[in-house]
Amino acid sequence: MSRNVPDWPPVDVEPVPVHPKAPQAGTKLGPHYSECFGCGDEVPTGLRLQSTMGDEHTVHSQFTVTAAHQGAPGLAHGGLLAAAFDEALGATVGYQLRKPAVTGRLETDFLRPVPVGSTLFIVGKLDGMAGRKVYVSANGHLDAEDGPIALRARALFVIVAVEHFTTHGDKDAIAKLSASSQKRPDLNP
Numbered sequence: 162m163s164r165n166v167p168d169w170p171p172v173d174v175e176p177v178p179v180h181p182k183a184p185q186a187g188t189k190l191g192p193h194y195s196e197c198f199g200c201g202d203e204v205p206t207g208l209r210l211q212s213t214m215g216d217e218h219t220v221h222s223q224f225t226v227t228a229a230h231q232g233a234p235g236l237a238h239g240g241l242l243a244a245a246f247d248e249a250l251g252a253t254v255g256y257q258l259r260k261p262a263v264t265g266r267l268e269t270d271f272l273r274p275v276p277v278g279s280t281l282f283i284v285g286k287l288d289g290m291a292g293r294k295v296y297v298s299a300n301g302h303l304d305a306e307d308g309p310i311a312l313r314a315r316a317l318f319v320i321v322a323v324e325h326f327t328t329h330g331d332k333d334a335i336a337k338l339s340a341s342s343q344k345r346p347d348l349n350p
């Protein structure tokens with residue numbers, strides 16, 4: 162079956178300047194926030210995505226689908242898979258740029274069903290920047306790093322000021338995050 166995939170990135174872009182203090186390839190990236198639905202270790206039904214820095218503008222993430230993530234019986238919910246990609250793409254942007262950025266647009270192609278018990282191996286890649294706009298894409302391989310691609314996603318992240326979070330978010334939670342990130346050099350600019 163053929164699918165029309167629009168040009169990507171959709172605008173002229175510059176290469177993304179990876180921050181000099183970005184973690185080295187092979188570094189395991191812990192949760193950026195313990196209560197994050199995507200990666201937090203304090204969210205029992207969360208996705209618990211685990212990410213590792215890769216080479217050449219990539220971050221590798223793994224996500225195992227549990228019964229809490231079902232849509233149809235025995236199959237992962239599509240919106241939840243999109244959430245896993247949002248997290249993986251956010252980590253790809255955040256850890257390499259070390260600047261706050263939020264998802265402005267996320268498009269997802271679902272190519273194969275993803276059964277409960279399977280693991281998605283997601284490779285996120287920075288594709289370029291135009292001003293505050295960061296273009297990033299990912300493929301999700303089923304059950305092995307070289308497994309068949311079950312999903313692919315493309316996203317625009319927009320770099321924002323820290324005030325984005327202090328204005329719109331939970332100040333107490335931000336204080337907790339700030340305190341915990343003092344012990345995490347990979348989370349400090």
Ligand SMILES: CCCCCCCCCCCCCC(=O)SCCNC(=O)CCNC(=O)[C@H](O)C(C)(C)COP(=O)(O)OP(=O)(O)OC[C@H]1O[C@@H](n2cnc3c(N)ncnc32)[C@H](O)[C@@H]1OP(=O)(O)O
Nearest residue numbers: 193247248251252255256259263264265266319347348349
């Ligand atoms: C060291 C640190 C490590 C950290 C690890 C972190 C891991 C994190 C993992 C987290 C993972 C989870 C991550 C999450 O879940 S993030 C949570 C989900 N996302 C949000 O809540 C974002 C909500 N949206 C906004 O706040 C604003 O709309 C933003 C900030 C996005 C833009 O509002 P702002 O007023 O600031 O800017 P602007 O409107 O002038 O737009 C700027 C440019 O962008 C272009 N544009 C915008 N939207 C779109 C669009 N839809 N399609 C195409 N283009 C779009 C726009 O045309 C303009 O282009 P240009 O005119 O300049 O050419």
